[in-house]
Amino acid sequence: MAVTATAPGSVTTIFAPRDGAASLGVSFAIADGATVTLAPASETVVFLDGARASIPPVTGVLRRLGVPAEVRIETEVPIGCGFGVSGAATLATALAANEMEGLGHDRAALVETAHRAEVAAGTGLGDVFIQECGGLVWDRGDGMQRMACTETIGYSTFGNIATADVLGDDAAVRRVATVGREALSDLDPTNGLAALFRASWAFATRTGLATERVERRVADVHAAGGTATMAMVGETVVSAGEDEVLDHSTQSTASGARVR
Secondary structure (H helix, E strand, C coil): CCEEEEEEEEEEEEEEEECCCEEEEEEEEEEEEEEEEEEECCCCEEEECCEECCCHHHHHHHHHHCCCEEEEEEECCCCCCCCCHHHHHHHHHHHHHHHHHCCCCCHHHHHHHHHHHHHHHCCCCCHHHHHHHCCEEEECCCCCEEECCCCEEEEEEEECCCHHHHHCCHHHHHHHHHHHHHHHHCCCHHHCHHHHHHHHHHHHHHHCCCCHHHHHHHHHHHHCCCEEEECECCEEEEEECCCCCCCEEEEECCCCCEEC
16 A cells, blocks of 8 residues: 655755764754655665655665665755755655555654665754754754744755765865854844844854855845855755745744654
């Protein structure tokens, strides 16, 4: 029997890697994410938006759960562009596999398994924890906190920045960790997305992660009276308070992943 699960995407605004398996930071879930349908199969095969694809964290989470399956992933935002789509697909896959095979794992164990698959693949350091619960989520070193968040988000994307490339550069990781911790120490995430985006843009420029195309589009949003920043890590601009400059829009969401 086929099973379908869905998970929201997520946008990380500030992060600080720690211990190679997790990160501090601030992120929020977005309504657009990934829907995954699993069907029993003798070996795992993955389709992304109808085309055969290789998505290591998805195959990795199935391997960890001991479940081969045909995996069909439908996405609402582009993969590899800072929307946490690989994490959403991996988490939804874990939930669907547990339901399809009656594995009996609790939700926390499935989230942890999805997280480990993402870390092993080099595609994320914690997206699934935001996608599991939805909302605005942050950890400044004193534990994870959450609040509901439902605002309109504008976005434009120019393409892919491989998370693995950033996380695989030791010098970049050290720089991001230092600047990220400094940014988090001065930040109150409850002040709203506009204040968060201003702090995040300072983080993006100080770390050198922002590209020239991102810088130009952020400047356009600022000129129109909005606030904007770069989605971590993708060549993508997200904005709050301005809905005409950027090409697309979505909503932040307080809803987390679920089996349909």
